[in-house]
Amino acid sequence: MQLDFVNRELTVKLVYYGPALSGKTTNLLALHQAAQPGASGRLMTLETRDDRTLFFDLLPLRFKGHGGLSVRLKVFTVPGQVIHAATRRLVVQGADGIAFIADSRVTETDHNTESFLDLKHNLKEHGLELQEMPLIIQFNKRDMPGVRSDAELAELASRGREPVYLAVATSGMGVVESFVGLLHLTMGSLNATHDLEKKFGFDLRGLLSEVTEKLGRGRDVPAILGACVGGALDVLVPEAAEP
């Protein structure tokens, strides 16, 4: 996070993590497509010749915010391939919130687990604990054959703390929901840590409804937040910030 006091502007870093080919870049493409002109900058991709992410993708989003604190979001993807471990570690550094994009297919279970452990390890390298990080999990590719059933995922999700979303990123389904869920947790956590509400009159509800509107989904934030199938959307309050 960067706070520009002069321009009253907050820059927040969100990272889309997950195994290779789970649809991280596709999520960003769908967000980019959904965003109204003016809210989104160009999607920057640093990719190899075969369209695989080499370093990262970056989607800049801008929102006016309420209470005089405008918000810039820098949404990143990491390269999923195992060999890019060093790059993933670099990209995840300084992340304010993380969306973990898992592949719903049963055959991909091991890759999901490995990538999740990799995330945990990389955060630890930066001195961060996974449980302190605003995190949502998205099960992508719901339209593919051989996926884990909705009931099974709901059962699994109910045991975890993080909100879980179902998505088909290629068609855009679940993409905005996942993103808004992540933003809700991340901004809530930043607000609690940095007291944005008191210092800048930051308004989380106002920001979220601006975001949902500019992503073409109206202003019914509770309905969009309610799309998660498990876990809790309670904002993490860091211990230091508690009274």
Place this chain on the structure above:
Amino acid sequence: MTAAAGPGLIDELVLGSTLKLEELIDRKALAELMESVRDLFRVPVRLYSEEGRLLADAGAENQLYAQLSESRPLRVALEEIVQRVKNLAPGPDGIARMSCITGARYCVARVEYDGHSMGRFILGPYALPGGTPDVAALAALEPELDAPRTTELFGKLPAVTDELATQIGAHLSRMLDLVLFSEHRALLTSQMHLASVRESFRELEDKSKKLESAYTKLTELDRLKSNFLATMSHELRTPLTSIIGYSEMLVEGLAGELSAEQRDFVQTIREKGEQLLLLIKGLLDLSKLESGTMSLRKDHVEAAKIVKDVISTVQPHALKKDVRLIQSVDPGLPRVFADGERLGQVLLNLAENAVKFTPPGGTVSLEAKLVRMDPEPLGTQHGMVLLATKRSGVEFRVADTGIGIPENERARVFDAFYQVDGSSTREQGGTGLGLSIVKRLVEAHDGNVSIESNQPAGTVFVVRLPLRHTSLG
């Protein structure tokens, strides 16, 4: 934080507040682009940074301003106008326009990247189509104004509408936005590449440090083990010598006659004691060889004599077992530069083994001959002409007609305490140290030992020792 210093920079580049126009663009190349626009519309274009520095200039000769500047009050007024144009704040649409005291026009177009203002294009001065100079305003400042000349030069200014100027400005801004995007991307790519390489390097360095310290620890452990073995063997040998000595005296009746049964028992104590002593000697040898503290007393020794000695030592055992012994020594064999005692130990060990594993009626042969030795197999063919000079060597072959050693076991029989068939250790006797000592002794002589199959059955142990270059015939 354990990661390298690079990522902070990446975050700054990405989060974007420190990006500067002059760091992203190639000023000369951009000036060329602006010149092409100027040539197209004849309107002078300049690019200024956010702080007001001129970054690229596609201006045009301006005879009107040159002429007016000859008058001091007009020059001051014109300079003031230029300052005002440079500081003109464009509106929400990114455009601002202004008139000069001459009646000429300026158009300012903001350069934005990712929502941040990065600088501005300034177009002009230009004249509106059919426009005339504001002679009255100029004359008010300079009474001696050459009005006809001023009007004539004003007519040479490029004539465009405000709308066109605005379009040109907006077009330039959009083009520059694209340039900035690709430049930003290229900058990020290279920075990211560098940071990734640095991060990978750091990771490798960490790992190799860990490996290095593990290696040091292991080496130290190995040394400790050898030391321990040497000390223990020595300490064990001392009391054992007494046990053997006293049981020998008992057998010889120095402490009074023993009954047949007593003698038998004491004899067993003595034999087992000697067996133990052999084992301890073996361990001691092995630890000395491993720690590199075995000293060899090398000399020019007669191979034939050593072979003969070995044959005569194993002869009684062979006779008892009905195993035939054959020796064959090349008569022209030069003397071998070796520790005679240790070489004897090697051959004796191999010969004893051969007899042990050969069934009654079989044959054990001991052969010594002069051979050409190939150098160690080389990893590459480069420089073979220099490296492959063949050396002469002496080859000892100890062949038996025993059970043989399967090919896949051959490398392992030289490991300490290893026997091909684990169960036969007790059956066949032996400490399991013999061959590992043989191998190390041969290597201490810069030689090598290998195993071949004997036809139709059995094993051949081949020991090759190099002759010194000086003795090459």
